[in-house]
Amino acid sequence: MSDNTKTALIVDDEPPLRMLIRAVLEGDGWTVHEAASGEQALEMVTGLELNAALIDMRMDGMDGMALLKELNTIFPGLPVIMLTAYGNVNSAVVAMKQGAFDYLTKPADNEELKAVMNKALDYSRLIDENERLKSAAGVGGEMIGSTRGMRNVKELIEQAGPSEATILVLGESGTGKELVAEGLHRASLRADKPLIKVNCAALPADLLESELFGYVKGAFTGANTNKPGRFQLASGGTLFLDEIGEMDPVLQAKILRALQEKVVEPLGSVSPVETDVRIIAATNRDLKKEVEQGNFREDLYYRLSVLEIRIPPLRERIGDLPALAAHLLEKLGRKNNKKVRSVSPAFLDCLARYDWPGNVRELENVLERAIILSRSEILGPELLPPQVRNHVPATAAKPDTEPAQETEDKISSVPGPGPASLDDAERQALIAALEANQHHRERTADALGISRRTLQYKLKKYGLTRR
Missing domain, CATH: 1.10.8.60 (Helicase, Ruva Protein; domain 3)
Known part of the structure; x- marks a missing residue:
């Protein structure tokens, strides 16, 4: 969204009030869209890029609170100012607790209206800037790319993310396999639980085993306390096993048991511990060839590769x-x-x-x-x-x-x-x-790994809105 853009939505069932607010805002450089009801507002907002909205608390049909909820869903982060009669300030305060940005009592003072709207504009631009910076820095594991191969990767993440299937991510070193794992975790029903990462190539087999399964006090010299393994730390969430092709065959058998029986045995323990984790594995090796050469267990390979996602090299x-x-x-x-x-x-x-x-x-x-x-x-x-x-x-x-x-x-x-x-x-x-993406903006935003608001900002910035 351009820094010079100031676009507002007014929703009120009183035409004189809408006319008055519109005159004040247009005099302050705003582009104004009007709606006489909540239903009409929802019909017209598709495709709009808004900096702020003013909506009346009490309207026939859909009231202000219901419309506020809908706008928060359609435009996350959009500052919504509630318009209320003087005697209903308590209702406006309740609305703010439900996500409203501010409120004004009717009839609003012109200078107060301008001040609140400019505060909302600053907030809106801050949200857009944060999204832009996150996109630029790849924050949150966003994958940048719109070529055919990357679109396929993103589609597979979207489709497979909500499932409980074990995923095998394939790709050369440096292609972004960890980003795919993060994307799958965010798209899963386990997104609010931990994503625990283990680099299987970074540790020798004995240390890797204790990292994965944990150990109990006295299991070996120096084991002075019980230590939970990565399987236990990832309980309810996702365990990402990076470079699994480097794993020792003996340890492969224990991973297979953990996948099949959903239990692990900490070192030194005689009691198995139940686990509830989703496994995402990654490797830069050709595991089929590794299986043929006897370096990787065939049964583990098929257990891991319920779905394979291949990341194309640059x-x-x-x-x-x-x-x-x-x-x-x-x-x-x-x-x-x-x-x-x-x-x-x-x-x-x-x-x-x-x-x-x-x-x-x-x-x-x-x-x-x-x-x-x-x-x-x-x-x-x-x-x-x-x-x-x-x-x-x-x-x-x-x-x-x-x-x-x-x-x-x-x-x-x-x-x-x-x-x-x-x-x-x-x-x-x-x-x-x-x-x-045939100029479909939502698909284009998804392909680029950015939000629709950020895409709209960039299209306006480069004069592409009319292409």
Whole structure:
């Protein structure tokens, strides 16, 4: 939503009062929409981007409290000001406890009306800015990408999240397997319970066993107290077993029992402990080949892979690179206290031509290096490491090359010899996402991993609302 936008909704069954409020607000620079009833308001708000709403407490049909509830559902965070007669202030206070932003007694003083509305505007813009920053920084595990492969990943997360199925996440190192696990947990019915993560490659087998299953006092030298394992800590929630392909075969058998019988045995204990966890596992290995070679238990593989989600490597989704780079540069600029205003076309071209064996993790490292070394607000190719700057792409076609070619065309089409701004890159990414989703805004927002309000803000920012 543009910083210059000031859009309000007035809902009141008294035309003279609506006319008076409208005149005051329009004189203060607001765009005003009117409705004579709660029902009419709900019919007209679809597609609107609102900064604030004023609604009457008492109306025929749907009253103000019922409309407040509906607006809070449709527009989370929208500041709603209640209009009430002087003798019904207590009702307005109750409404504020139910989510109203403020209240005004009728007839409202013009200056008081302006003050309350401007306070609501500041609040609305703060909410939008927080959403924008969260989106830019990938806060909450949001996955950025609108290419075909990433849309498939997001659809699978949405479909499989609410289930209790065990999920196996496959992908090369640095592709974001942990983000998929976080997304599945957030989409599950266990979202209010813990998500416990274990890197199976980070610990030797004996330590990993005690971390997973816990131990009782006296189980071994140094075990001075009982310690619950990760299975117990994740009770009611989700246990994410990262790099499970590195797990020792003996420990694999114990994981299989925990999955089948829903019990674990802490080290040194003779009494099994019941568990209630959902397992999400991840690996960068080809577990089918590991099974064939005898390195991974076949029965455990089939128990884990009820549904497989494969994350495409970055080289197969170069079409997502402009949006990824824009988000990462903004986040890393804040982290390193440096402002990045733009990047050169040559810089973007180098990024698009590189194969990214380390995937998104490598991209983040490369961009942070460029920011740290930069002496200006414009990033040039000289800031890139030699392997990225001097890389010559292979002539052989790669899987799913359509997004890569699409992005190279767009990067090459940046006009003029001057720097290409991050806004240009983000604008191109928005256009690509809109076209990929037939200009359906809700699907586009989901594909980009941002809220609909944030999408609307960006569309207005780049002049794409009429496309």
